[in-house]
């Protein structure tokens with residue numbers, strides 16, 4: 001029996017759905033009634049000028065903040081505003097500022113990420129019975145696979161603090177992947193990187209998506225966003241200005257104006273095409 005390509009390709013399903021998310025800090029509304037959907041198999045970019053509310057929105061998605069209004073669902077289930085439960089549900093993230101365990105090795109850092117996933121409790125760990133040892137072995141195996149996937153195998157026994165900057169950022173991604181997420185949130189993954197490191201990260205993010213983990217990424221590097229993303233949403237002053245394909249967003253006069261503050265400009269300094 002033959003099947004068509006269309007039948008072989010799984011249809012994208014809504015994975016993360018944010019509806020009417022609003023977050024206030026005292027009198028400041030940092031995020032105002034934002035809707036966003038990430039589908040399976042997608043890389044979605046979230047862009048906007050400094051202070052637009054991108055990180056605040058991420059914090060609402062990952063349970064660090066409880067939004068004043070709105071809901072966030074993952075695979076049709078409402079997410080609790082508790083980071084460890086969001087991780088357990090299948091969402092992992094990295095932060096704008098590197099948060100590695102500097103005095104642990106590269107492998108140990110990934111194993112820490114793995115432990116948020118394993119079911120073995122404190123008692124099992126203390127007793128160190130066969131179940132514990134089996135889980136430990138499987139965790140180590142997965143951590144080694146992730147080091148291979150992120151190109152960090154040669155550095156596995158180095159202390160995290162001794163890695164060059166670009167490799168530290170990759171290690172953060174490896175650690176986030178250790179929880180086997182269905183969705184990975186990246187907050188400015190290429191900040192401070194040189195062009196070579198940025199291209200490496202671009203390839204890595206694409207490979208993550210190709211392995212079945214959808215990605216939502218905040219980034220100021222427009223070349224990175226427009227090269228990589230299937231869909232781009234633009235936040236300005238806490239509100240979603242527009243969303244669509246990279247081409248649509250790139251050519252939207254309102255987006256250009258939001259970045260440059262000039263309504264009739266037709267190019268941006270980041271426009272590489």
Ligand SMILES: Nc1ncnc2c1ncn2[C@@H]1O[C@H](COP(=O)(O)OP(=O)(O)OP(=O)(O)O)[C@@H](O)[C@H]1O
Nearest residue numbers: 025028030048049050051052053054055056057096
């Ligand atoms: N914990 C907080 N308390 C009070 N105000 C905050 C807090 N976090 C963010 N803000 C404010 O909320 C607004 C949105 O900030 P946010 O960091 O989410 O923007 P951003 O788009 O991520 O910016 P950037 O691109 O510079 O990282 C800003 O005006 C910021 O000063």
